[in-house]
Amino acid sequence: MSKERLEEIRDQLEESNSYDDNSNGYWYNAIKWLIEQAERVQELEKDSNRYRKSIEQVDGDRHKVRSENKRYRKFFQDIMELQLYINYTEEELYLEMLKIVDDFLLEGDPHESS
Helix, strand or coil, X not given: CCXXXXXHHHHHHHXXXXXXXXXXCHHHHHHHHXXXXXXXXXXXXXXXXXXXXXXXXXXXXXXXHHHHHHHHHHHHHHHHHXXXXXXXXXXXXXXHHHHHHHHHHHHCCCCCCC
16 A cells, blocks of 8 residues: 555545544544554554565675685685696796686676676
8 A cells, every 4th residue: 555545545534533433443543443453453564574675785795705605716726736746846836826716816806897
C-alpha cells in the first residue's frame, strides 16, 4: 500500500471519527492498528532493501578478495618452485624471480578495469 493511500485512509478515519462520540471504539482502534502495521511493513521493506544492497556489496568484495588471494597464491607458488632448481646459479635464480615478479605486476588487478 502506498504512503499516500495510507495517509488518505488515516485522514478519512480521523474525519469519520470526528462525527462519532466514541473515539475508543472497536473499529476505530482496529483500523488505526492496521494502518500502523502497514506503515511498519513499509519501514521493514526499506530496511530489507538496504540490507540486501549491503549483502550484495559484501558478496562482490568477497569475490574480489578471493580472486586476489588466488593471484597471490600463484605468485608465491611460482617463487617457491624456483627453489627446486638447484642447478641455477644465484644470478639465474634472481633473474627468474624478477621475471615472475614482472609478470605478476604486469598482470595487475583483474578487477581494476571492471
